Amino acid sequence: MHELRDATISVVIIDDEALVRQGLTLILEAADDIRVVGVGDSGAAADLVSTHRPSVVLLDIRMPAPDGLTVLRHLRTLPDPPQVVMLTTFDMDDTVRTALELGAAGYLLKDTDPEHLPHFVRTAAAGGVVLAGSPAHRMRTAIRAGGADPEAAALVDTLTDREVSVLRQLARGDSNAEIARALHLSQGTVKDHVSAILAKLRVTGRVPAALIAARADILTAEPTR
Known part of the structure; x- marks a missing residue:
């Protein structure tokens, strides 16, 4: 080696x-x-x-x-x-x-x-x-069709608008640096948002969080709140 x-x-x-x-x-x-x-x-x-x-x-x-x-x-x-x-x-x-x-x-x-x-x-x-x-496509196809999962949607509803935006980018496969560039944030701020998102969604990793995003059907829609 x-x-x-x-x-x-x-x-x-x-x-x-x-x-x-x-x-x-x-x-x-x-x-x-x-x-x-x-x-x-x-x-x-x-x-x-x-x-x-x-x-x-x-x-x-x-x-x-x-x-x-x-x-x-x-x-x-x-x-x-x-x-x-x-x-x-x-x-x-x-x-x-x-x-x-x-x-x-x-x-x-x-x-x-x-x-x-x-x-x-x-x-x-x-x-x-x-x-x-395509990460977003693969995430959506991982979930059965039939609209948003109410339990996942309720978890996502605990997030702020900014956290929803970060979660959407995360679910598309972006790293913290890529999210920072896309949303015009510092990497430290993105890291803090990701930590808050994982805590609010009650998961320990980015992929389970992305699966919840897919189940909540937020991967293409912009936040309305």
């Missing part, structure tokens, strides 16, 4: 297929600001993450025991958990939805364009939401 430099994004890849691990490693190692510090199957996941303390984990969702969801649950209990992006062959199925609700930073299809993979890793490392395809 290369010696890590300041601001380098460290990545651990967990997949039961050696060819997938090798392919992802080759793609990511070509980026100057990303280093793959560990690879292995699900049985090695806990030790790899404990040893290397990566910024991002790319985690196959379907593996022999322990499966990806079991590994994700463990990683989310760590004191300073990494951003976890699920790898899947299937687009937004029930298992992917469960992973998002458990706090995964998003998901990527295994046939994602290799040119886009470093960007997605950077987005995850920066605290953004990573979803294959």
Whole structure:
């Protein structure tokens, strides 16, 4: 492995297929600001993450025991958990939805364009939401049709207008820096808004907050209050 430099994004890849691990490693190692510090199957996941303390984990969702969801649950209990992006062959199925609700930073299809993979890793490392395809579209399709969920809408109604605007950008996959630029705020102010949003929505991560935004049907509408 290369010696890590300041601001380098460290990545651990967990997949039961050696060819997938090798392919992802080759793609990511070509980026100057990303280093793959560990690879292995699900049985090695806990030790790899404990040893290397990566910024991002790319985690196959379907593996022999322990499966990806079991590994994700463990990683989310760590004191300073990494951003976890699920790898899947299937687009937004029930298992992917469960992973998002458990706090995964998003998901990527295994046939994602290799040119886009470093960007997605950077987005995850920066605290953004990573979803294959258009984030807002994927969030909406993750939720059953039928209009806004009253419970989700009631939670969103506790937010201020500014917080709703921040939540909408967050749900589209924007990092704090991108939200700050879009809304003409400082990154510190955005960070404070995100913390308040998570507390009011009673969630511990950006993706569960984005799912609530989708259920409340606010991803395209402007706030009316």
